[in-house]
Amino acid sequence: MIRANDNYSKLKASYLFSDIAKRVDEYQLKNPEAQIIRLGIGDVTRALAPAVIKGFHEGVDEMARDATFRGYGPEQGYDFLRDQIAKNDFQDRGADISADEIFVSDGAKCDTGNFQELFAKDITMAIPDPVYPAYLDTNVMAGRTGEFEGGRYGGIVYMDCLKENNFLPKLPDEKVDLIYLCFPNNPTGSTATKEELKVWVDYARENKALILFDAAYESFIRDEALPKTIYEIEGARQVAVEFRSFSKTAGFTGTRCAFTIVPKDCMIFNSKEDKVSLHAMWNRRHSTKFNGVSYPVQKAAQAVYSEEGKAQVRDQIAYYLNNADIIRKTVEFLGFDYVGGKNSPYIWIDGKDRDSWDFFDLLLSRASVVCTPGAGFGRCGKQYIRISAFNSLENVTEAMDRLKGALQ
Ligand code: PLP
Numbered sequence: 001m002i003r004a005n006d007n008y009s010k011l012k013a014s015y016l017f018s019d020i021a022k023r024v025d026e027y028q029l030k031n032p033e034a035q036i037i038r039l040g041i042g043d044v045t046r047a048l049a050p051a052v053i054k055g056f057h058e059g060v061d062e063m064a065r066d067a068t069f070r071g072y073g074p075e076q077g078y079d080f081l082r083d084q085i086a087k088n089d090f091q092d093r094g095a096d097i098s099a100d101e102i103f104v105s106d107g108a109k110c111d112t113g114n115f116q117e118l119f120a121k122d123i124t125m126a127i128p129d130p131v132y133p134a135y136l137d138t139n140v141m142a143g144r145t146g147e148f149e150g151g152r153y154g155g156i157v158y159m160d161c162l163k164e165n166n167f168l169p170k171l172p173d174e175k176v177d178l179i180y181l182c183f184p185n186n187p188t189g190s191t192a193t194k195e196e197l198k199v200w201v202d203y204a205r206e207n208k209a210l211i212l213f214d215a216a217y218e219s220f221i222r223d224e225a226l227p228k229t230i231y232e233i234e235g236a237r238q239v240a241v242e243f244r245s246f247s248k249t250a251g252f253t254g255t256r257c258a259f260t261i262v263p264k265d266c267m268i269f270n271s272k273e274d275k276v277s278l279h280a281m282w283n284r285r286h287s288t289k290f291n292g293v294s295y296p297v298q299k300a301a302q303a304v305y306s307e308e309g310k311a312q313v314r315d316q317i318a319y320y321l322n323n324a325d326i327i328r329k330t331v332e333f334l335g336f337d338y339v340g341g342k343n344s345p346y347i348w349i350d351g352k353d354r355d356s357w358d359f360f361d362l363l364l365s366r367a368s369v370v371c372t373p374g375a376g377f378g379r380c381g382k383q384y385i386r387i388s389a390f391n392s393l394e395n396v397t398e399a400m401d402r403l404k405g406a407l408q
Contacts, residue, residue, distance in 0.1 A: 004362065007143045010153070015044035016133065016376030017041055020360075036164075037388045037399040039327075040370040042345065044187065044251045047317065048300070049312035052250060055303025059296030069308045070295040075287040076260065077104025081298045084305040085259060089244070101263050101279065103286050104301075106293050108216050108258040113138035114289075115212060115241065115260070116178075118281050119268070123177040125374035126157040128169045130187050130377030130384075132214065135180045145318050151379040160380050161188060163350065167339050168196060171203055179204065182214035184221060187386040188348040189340015191226050196198040197233045204239035210239040210268060210278070216258075219249040219317050221343045237263040241278065250304045250313045257293055257301040320345050323396040324389035330400040331387075334407050348374070352383065359385045366406035371401045 020040055028036060048056070062068035074330035076082070082099040090097035105111050107174070113134045121144060127136055130153075136153065139145055146154020157176050159169030167190035181200060183192040200354045206213050213230040221228055230236045242261040267275040293301075303309045324341040331338045331349055341347040351359040356373035363369045363385070372388070374381025389396065 005141065005143075009146075010140050010145065011137060011148055012148060016372070018093055019376070020370065020372065022362070023364065024370055027368075031368070033207050034368040036364075036370060037391065037395045037402075038370045039389075039396070039399055040372045042248070042390060043253050044248060044320075044368065045392060046316050048250055048251050048255065049305045049316060050305075050307060051094050051306050051309035051312055052300045055306075055309070056255075056296050056300035059299030062299075064294065073292040074378055075290055076100075076283070077102065077293065078295070078298050081302045082259075085244075088305050088310075090229060090231060090261075093231050093232060094227060095314055096237065097229075097231055097261055097263065101261055103260045103262065103282060104260050104293050104298065105254040105260060105286070105290065107259075108151050108214065108247065109134050109244045111243050111258060111260045112212065112214055114285070115243075115282070116142055116144070116280065119178060119284060120271070124157060124175065125178045126159055126169070126172050126176040127180070128161050128185075128375060129158045129179050129379055130161060130381040131180070131183060132186045133377065135212075135214075155389055160188070161185075161340075162293075163337065165323070166190065166218045167348070170190060175207055177207075177209050179194070179209060179211045181211055182212070182216070184217040184344035185340070185346075186214075186217065187346055187372065187374065187381065188384075189342075189344035189346035189386075190348075191221065191223070191306050191343045193225070194227050194233060197227060197230060197236075201233045201236045203228070203240060204228070205235055208269060209239065210266070210392055211236075213240050213242045215242055216245045217248055217344055218244065219313070220321060222321065226343060227313070231261070231263075238265050238267070241266065241282075246301050246304060249317070250301070252297075252315060255297055256302060257297050273362050302359070319393070320389045323391065323393060326393075326396055326400055327387050327389060330403055334403065341389070347387045349385050350383060350388060351385060354383060356382055356385055363403065363406070367399070367402035369402060 082102045085102050086099040111176050155173045161167045167188045218228040230240045245258035262279045262281045266278045270276050328341040337350040339348050356375040360373040372386040374384030
């Protein structure tokens with residue numbers, strides 16, 4: 001008899017964004033005239049930069065001629081891309097990362113979700129609340145949690161990120177083996193300083209733990225003092241893996257290209273407590289289950305690092321950050337507390353006594369604006385909503401005017 005993985009039945013029935021889509025569809029059906037503005041899902045709206053399109057086209061043209069055609073490429077990514085990543089994103093910032101420590105992939109969602117395969121079933125994990133859901137759900141699927149009760153899975157050490165702690169997780173009281181961190185954060189938009197990250201790196205070193213650091217939004221950091229990579233922190237090479245993506249950096253959500261950094265001196269421990277190379281394990285996993293990102297897409301990603309590419313991508317980020325400024329100012333004007341939006345495309349708004357789904361319904365019914373209810377990211381999000389800056393300037397301005405009208 002073919003039997004199912006029972007862990008899947010522990011997962012909450014539906015995905016947050018399908019619940020949102022259902023409510024929005026119902027609203028549109030009842031209000032066919034309503035011009036809905038979507039500031040919910042974190043998807044980019046601007047076209048790929050001209051330099052990126054040029055690189056993409058060159059890649060496609062090469063595939064059209066036998067002399068330059070490419071079949072399977074290296075699973076870890078082409079050197080032309082890995083070299084650019086190592087230099088521009090790490091070495092130029094003083095972070096000691098080499099090209100062969102970079103694994104190019106088709107998304108940070110897959111990488112953050114797949115990485116847990118390398119760890120034993122009975123490790124203790126610390127996961128922030130609120131959180132990007134993929135970290136949690138993939139561990140549920142793998143059988144590392146108990147049942148979902150009272151808004152939380154058994155067996156996980158949740159790290160509450162609340163106003164009281166500046167939306168930064170505190171070191172857990174009990175000893176943990178694996179720590180998920182994400183800065184700039186999705187959903188809160190909060191950031192961490194070098195000193196704040198150092199506390200985690202030191203903890204991991206002292207406790208033989210590992211940090212999985214998601215830096216998918218690093219390109220939104222405009223405060224020069226903030227770290228863009230965990231490898232700016234001394235000692236991080238031994239205890240941290242970092243996930244990056246071109247999705248939000250360069251508008252690749254539909255094009256698909258990302259990368260994961262696994263330093264060669266990052267060691268974990270087998271059941272005999274012998275050291276095992278995480279780099280060797282991930283290399284084995286990646287080359288067994290993945291066959292590389294398509295050549296034209298890697299050419300497009302390489303173009304992000306050309307002089308024009310850098311300038312054009314910087315302009316795109318500035319465009320979204322300008323939207324974030326408009327949202328922040330409106331939220332301030334309306335008297336709400338919030339975090340994020342300064343070095344992040346997300347603004348996390350405190351609805352005070354309002355439940356996050358009620359707040360969501362209020363914005364939809366009174367302003368035809370879609371946000372994301374914080375409860376979808378964890379129990380600590382139940383009085384928050386997330387507004388995303390990923391939309392056109394016109395739509396963001398219109399949405400904020402409507403909010404002023406609806407909530408003042
Ligand atoms: N990590 C975080 C924190 C995200 O918010 C997202 C996407 O929204 C991802 C990873 C996924 O990125 P990708 O498009 O590379 O799969």
